[in-house]
Each structure stands twice: as C-alpha cells, then as structure tokens.
Amino acid sequence: GLDESRQMCRMAYKRLSRCGYQPYIVNGYAQYLPFPSASFSHVVATFPSEYIFTQQTLSEIYRVLSPEGSLVVLRAALIVGKGWIDRFLRWLNHISRQAPPSLNHPLLEELSRPFRQAGFETNIITPMIHQSQIVLILARKPSLSSTESPPPT
Numbered sequence: 001g002l003d004e005s006r007q008m009c010r011m012a013y014k015r016l017s018r019c020g021y022q023p024y025i026v027n028g029y030a031q032y033l034p035f036p037s038a039s040f041s042h043v044v045a046t047f048p049s050e051y052i053f054t055q056q057t058l059s060e061i062y063r064v065l066s067p068e069g070s071l072v073v074l075r076a077a078l079i080v081g082k083g084w085i086d087r088f089l090r091w092l093n094h095i096s097r098q099a100p101p102s103l104n105h106p107l108l109e110e111l112s113r114p115f116r117q118a119g120f121e122t123n124i125i126t127p128m129i130h131q132s133q134i135v136l137i138l139a140r141k142p143s144l145s146s147t148e149s150p151p152p153t
Contacts, residue, residue: 075137
C-alpha cells in the first residue's frame with residue numbers, strides 16, 4: 001500500500017495486521033513511486049483525487065507496471081437504492097461532488113483520455129454492487145511487442 005498520509009499508513013498497517021496479513025505500507029506520493037520499474041502486475045486506486053489523472057502519476061504507474069500489467073481505478077459510486085438512507089447518501093454524494101449526477105454524464109467517457117495518452121489500453125465499466133453503481137476505469141499496459149516505444153514522460 002502507498003499513501004501520502006502517515007496516519008492512513010499506520011491505520012492500514014494495523015487493520016491488515018489484525019486480519020493476519022504482513023502488510024508492506026509505504027508513505028509516499030503516486031507522482032514519485034519508490035519502486036523499481038516493472039515491479040507490479042497490478043495497481044489499484046480506490047476513490048483517488050484528481051492526482052490520478054495527471055501525466056506524472058500515470059507515467060509513474062506505467063513505469064512500475066510489468067508489460068500487460070493492469071491499473072484498476074475505482075473512481076466513483078452512484079447510489080441507486082430507493083430507501084431513505086440511499087436517497088440521503090445519493091444527495092450527500094451529489095452536493096459533495098463525490099459522484100457524477102448520472103452514469104450517462106458526458107464527462108464519464110472523458111475519464112479515459114489521460115490513461116490513453118499515457119499509453120494504456122483503457123475501458124470504463126459501471127457494474128452494480130449492492131445498492132450502488134460503481135465507475136471502474138480498467139487500464140492495461142500493452143505488452144512490449146505491441147508498443148513501438150514507451151509513452152512520453
């Protein structure tokens with residue numbers, strides 16, 4: 001795990017340890033990943049802020065992914081349940097700009113542009129999970145044979 005907040009790193013370490021895992025948590029920034037090139041087959045980002053769309057971040061993720069490695073970004077969740085709690089949470093997400101007003105929002109397709117510019121093959125899916133429809137950005141680093149040269153940094 002990686003987080004810029006030392007407090008979040010400590011919390012994640014404690015929670016994972018209590019569940020029996022031996023976590024490796026790093027305090028750092030996604031724009032400067034402290035890992036060797038091609039060292040991961042998968043990278044996951046859950047509810048990241050706008051940093052995920054910067055070319056510096058995407059170039060770093062591209063660098064640390066092995067060929068054909070994948071990046072999964074859980075970008076947003078749109079609560080679609082009909083109960084009063086669901087309606088309240090949907091309203092709260094809307095006013096805090098945590099979720100798009102609908103999954104047909106024109107900006108949804110624009111989400112993939114920075115990933116494609118960074119060299120990723122990208123797909124956006126919006127599956128239902130319980131009472132929410134989530135927005136997942138699925139990005140894959142092409143194999144070495146399918147790219148002529150690495151993307152610009």
